[in-house]
Amino acid sequence: MDLTKQLEQDVFVRLKQNLDEIEKLLGNSSDVVKRDFFIMNNNTFEATLIYIDGLVDETKIEETVLAPLLNNNRDLQFLSELTKSEEIATALTKKLLLIPSINKVSTFQDVINELLAGNTVLFVDHCVQCFVLATQGWDTRGIEEPQSDTVIRGPRDGFVESIRANTALVRRRIRDPMFRLQSLQIGKRSKTDVAIAYIDGVVREGLVDEVLERLNRIKIDAILESNYIEEFIDDAPNSPFMTVQGSERPDKIAAGIYEGKVAIFVDNTPFVLLVPTHFWTFLNTSDDYYTQYWMGSFFRFIRYIAFIISLTLPSLFVMLVSFHQEMIPTPLAITIAAGREIVPLPILLEALIMELAFELMREAGLRMPKQIGQAVSIVGSLIIGQAAVEAGLVSPIMVIVVATTGIASFAIPNYFASVSIRLIRFPILIASGVLGLLGFATIFVVVLIHALSLRSFGEPYLAPVFPFSSSDQKDTLFRAPWWAKEKRPADVKDEPERESENQKPSPEK
Amino acid sequence: MKSQISNAMLLAIIINIVYAKAIGVTQGIIARQAGGDMWIVTIFSTLFGLLIMSLTVLIIKRTPEKNILEQTKLLVGKWGEKLIALLMFTFFLGAYGGIMITVVYHLMDYFLPEVPTYIFVALVTIVGVYGIMKGVEVIARLAVLGVFSIIVLNILLLLGSLDYFEIESFLPVLRNGFFNAVEVTKHHNADWAMATLMVAIILPMVKQKEKWMKYSTKALILGGGFILMWPILEVGVLSPEVAGQYIVACMQMARSAEIGLFVHRYELIMVIFFAISALIQVMMCLLCASISAKHIIGGNNLNFLLIPVAVILGVFGYWVVNDHIRAMDLLTYYWPRVAMPITFAVPIIVFLLGFIFKKKLTKGNLDAPS
Numbered sequence: 081m082d083l084t085k086q087l088e089q090d091v092f093v094r095l096k097q098n099l100d101e102i103e104k105l106l107g108n109s110s111d112v113v114k115r116d117f118f119i120m121n122n123n124t125f126e127a128t129l130i131y132i133d134g135l136v137d138e139t140k141i142e143e144t145v146l147a148p149l150l151n152n153n154r155d156l157q158f159l160s161e162l163t164k165s166e167e168i169a170t171a172l173t174k175k176l177l178l179i180p181s182i183n184k185v186s187t188f189q190d191v192i193n194e195l196l197a198g199n200t201v202l203f204v205d206h207c208v209q210c211f212v213l214a215t216q217g218w219d220t221r222g223i224e225e226p227q228s229d230t231v232i233r234g235p236r237d238g239f240v241e242s243i244r245a246n247t248a249l250v251r252r253r254i255r256d257p258m259f260r261l262q263s264l265q266i267g268k269r270s271k272t273d274v275a276i277a278y279i280d281g282v283v284r285e286g287l288v289d290e291v292l293e294r295l296n297r298i299k300i301d302a303i304l305e306s307n308y309i310e311e312f313i314d315d316a317p318n319s320p321f322m323t324v325q326g327s328e329r330p331d332k333i334a335a336g337i338y339e340g341k342v343a344i345f346v347d348n349t350p351f352v353l354l355v356p357t358h359f360w361t362f363l364n365t366s367d368d369y370y371t372q373y374w375m376g377s378f379f380r381f382i383r384y385i386a387f388i389i390s391l392t393l394p395s396l397f398v399m400l401v402s403f404h405q406e407m408i409p410t411p412l413a414i415t416i417a418a419g420r421e422i423v424p425l426p427i428l429l430e431a432l433i434m435e436l437a438f439e440l441m442r443e444a445g446l447r448m449p450k451q452i453g454q455a456v457s458i459v460g461s462l463i464i465g466q467a468a469v470e471a472g473l474v475s476p477i478m479v480i481v482v483a484t485t486g487i488a489s490f491a492i493p494n495y496f497a498s499v500s501i502r503l504i505r506f507p508i509l510i511a512s513g514v515l516g517l518l519g520f521a522t523i524f525v526v527v528l529i530h531a532l533s534l535r536s537f538g539e540p541y542l543a544p545v546f547p548f549s550s551s552d553q554k555d556t557l558f559r560a561p562w563w564a565k566e567k568r569p570a571d572v573k574d575e576p577e578r579e580s581e582n583q584k585p586s587p588e589k
Numbered sequence: 590m591k592s593q594i595s596n597a598m599l600l601a602i603i604i605n606i607v608y609a610k611a612i613g614v615t616q617g618i619i620a621r622q623a624g625g626d627m628w629i630v631t632i633f634s635t636l637f638g639l640l641i642m643s644l645t646v647l648i649i650k651r652t653p654e655k656n657i658l659e660q661t662k663l664l665v666g667k668w669g670e671k672l673i674a675l676l677m678f679t680f681f682l683g684a685y686g687g688i689m690i691t692v693v694y695h696l697m698d699y700f701l702p703e704v705p706t707y708i709f710v711a712l713v714t715i716v717g718v719y720g721i722m723k724g725v726e727v728i729a730r731l732a733v734l735g736v737f738s739i740i741v742l743n744i745l746l747l748l749g750s751l752d753y754f755e756i757e758s759f760l761p762v763l764r765n766g767f768f769n770a771v772e773v774t775k776h777h778n779a780d781w782a783m784a785t786l787m788v789a790i791i792l793p794m795v796k797q798k799e800k801w802m803k804y805s806t807k808a809l810i811l812g813g814g815f816i817l818m819w820p821i822l823e824v825g826v827l828s829p830e831v832a833g834q835y836i837v838a839c840m841q842m843a844r845s846a847e848i849g850l851f852v853h854r855y856e857l858i859m860v861i862f863f864a865i866s867a868l869i870q871v872m873m874c875l876l877c878a879s880i881s882a883k884h885i886i887g888g889n890n891l892n893f894l895l896i897p898v899a900v901i902l903g904v905f906g907y908w909v910v911n912d913h914i915r916a917m918d919l920l921t922y923y924w925p926r927v928a929m930p931i932t933f934a935v936p937i938i939v940f941l942l943g944f945i946f947k948k949k950l951t952k953g954n955l956d957a958p959s
Binding site for chain 2: 403404406407409515516517518521522525526528529530532533540542546547548
């Protein structure tokens with residue numbers, strides 16, 4: 081009999097047959113634990129508990145399952161009168177077991193699924209069903225400050241690897257009865273728990289169905305991280321731009337849900353996805369909303385400048401120095417020329433080598449243990465940089481340009497968005513070095529047209545700037561004060577009001 | 590035709606499709622023929638454009654789901670449609686030459702004199718095709734960015750030039766006579782014709798037909814205003830005599846503008862901010878030529894025609910710009926003779942045909958697939 085047919089079978093009435101079948105299905109895995117016993121130590125009802133070691137809370141099993149079932153002191157009179165399997169099932173669920181959540185299943189497929197999910201299965205001889213006891217409990221990392229998306233002011237809790245802990249972190253922030261969580265499993269073998277979260281009535285009409293449809297379309301053996309999901313539901317799978325946002329911050333995800341978005345939680349990863357995503361959100365941080373709005377707007381403005389520098393500074397420098405020297409003010413042009421006097425490399429090659437060296441140092445610093453990583457960065461950037469300039473291999477101004485570009489790219493809060501911008505920088509740089517302004521303009525416009533053509537779950541990626549929505553400009557380049565942001569984003573149709581009108585504070589008259 | 594873009598996007602496209610050529614190459618020609626009256630010529634031409642645009646919108650409103658070519662087919666059959674489509678294709682072919690003069694000479698004469706001409710033409714055409722492949726909606730979004738760029742460029746140029754502005758350069762007004770000023774409008778009329786004939790083709794793609802007239806009029810006035818700043822500055826700062834010496838008069842304006850020591854020689858700023866407008870011209874011209882070609886051939890699939898049409902327009906554009914003297918002769922003397930009859934004749938003929946064959950514009954016919 082093949083595996084599918086074996087799994088589709090109903091559980092047997094006899095305990096021994098069931099145990100044999102489980103053994104056939106799971107093999108002799110060393111972490112599968114079987115505990116045989118007689119209910120109430122009465123030889124009439126033989127039973128076996130099966131669970132996977134490490135996935136269950138053994139204390140819970142002991143206190144809520146084994147203890148009540150092995151208790152000799154209780155009145156056993158009613159047990160001896162039971163003959164039908166339904167009566168046994170009712171007695172177990174309603175009179176004997178203390179565990180809060182019990183389900184009955186009748187196929188081996190369900191039994192195996194529940195066992196692998198960390199639940200305990202109770203087989204009782206002569207009973208046509210078996211009982212699934214919710215005993216999930218494994219060691220998890222404690223809630224800590226997220227490694228990415230750090231803030232100066234704001235909550236310090238970050239998502240962990242447990243989907244339930246993560247949904248609870250968001251649920252704590254959204255005490256709305258209309259908050260909805262829908263769960264599903266993806267991965268033929270991994271059976272990874274995935275959940276989507278949204279607020280009914282606030283979420284854009286049709287978005288939940290669209291998300292579910294895309295998730296249900298995924299056919300893969302295993303999902304190990306949310307990026308697996310991201311790549312399957314992405315609107316632009318071949319684009320360097322990210323049209324799905326991932327975050328470790330529960331406050332960021334909750335804020336997105338309040339704005340009508342859908343969050344996608346994936347078990348075993350602290351990165352929760354948020355859709356639809358607009359490009360500009362990658363330049364925003366949670367701090368923007370937690371600090372005074374002038375400060376929030378100023379830092380956001382700085383990040384926009386950082387984005388432009390990160391994307392274009394090396395290309396503009398190479399373009400001007402190679403082809404359009406007359407555009408550089410004379411004193412600056414002389415300084416640049418003096419610095420490059422002994423450099424043997426063409427400027428494009430010099431820029432490419434420096435950019436690649438910077439990326440190398442960044443990657444090395446990231447992969448090393450933290451303390452060594454810092455040392456590598458310092459040695460790389462200071463000592464090698466200084467030596468390269470003194471040896472005449474690179475010009476000092478090129479070091480300044482590349483370092484400024486690197487620092488600007490680190491100012492982009494979302495690490496992965498920053499990497500995608502760094503990727504785009506290289507073709508623009510090469511085109512600028514080969515064809516000057518023509519190359520720069522051509523590749524830049526191609527990238528721009530590409531970005532303009534992108535959508536994230538039906539919404540233009542560059543919205544609300546392109547297409548322009550005047551009502552949404554209160555949270556794009558500048559962050560308006562909370563008392564001025566009366567409405568949610570324009571695409572939230574059902575409940576557009578976020579707050580009451582005229583809440584600007586003023587001294588009492 | 591499926592609605593795809595908003596009226597605001599239409600407004601942005603109209604402004605962009607006229608701006609890039611009108612502020613530089615056209616103004617240089619006008620300066621040579623009308624001298625200090627170039628700003629008056631620009632105003633007159635904008636008024637002509639307003640008139641033709643209103644007529645075009647009225648024509649399309651009769652059959653809001655069909656463009657001017659489909660409406661012609663409805664009125665006089667497929668041969669009439671093919672004739673008008675041929676005229677439109679000829680217009681956009683010629684207009685592409687003018688656009689290439691604008692784009693290539695801005696870059697080649699001021700930045701990259703050693704780069705072969707065909708590289709400019711090929712790259713610009715490829716980017717244009719890429720834009721069309723992404724769809725009208727994407728071009729329209731790019732046009733919105735183009736309008737922002739135009740506003741920034743105008744403000745920067747204004748700030749960088751006002752110190753040298755001399756009101757005496759405007760006197761005497763109408764120095765070459767009223768009729769000369771009206772006659773010279775043909776150069777700028779040909780620019781506005783790109784907008785009106787484009788609208789005749791793409792208007793059915795625009796949502797909310799009740800706002801078509803309002804937004805197209807607004808686009809003409811705003812676009813005219815953005816363009817008008819240039820001849821005024823060219824007269825007041827450069828003087829018409831100097832402006833007339835250059836093929837690309839606006840670049841000479843930009844070169845002389847400065848704000849302090851470090852923001853000087855605006856050529857780069859100029860190209861960065863006007864590039865989107867120039868590319869919108871390229872994309873819309875390619876798109877409209879492709880749609881016209883589709884109506885000439887009678888096919889259904891536009892995508893198959895994009896590359897051949899781009900090759901035809903590209904080769905023509907290269908032939909035009911490869912020789913400066915030929916380019917300027919064609920643009921100054923021959924292009925208005927081709928463009929003006931098409932600009933005025935196409936809308937007027939179709940408008941009159943609509944009157945004559947009014948019965949053919951019944952609801953039953955309008956619903957028939959084109």
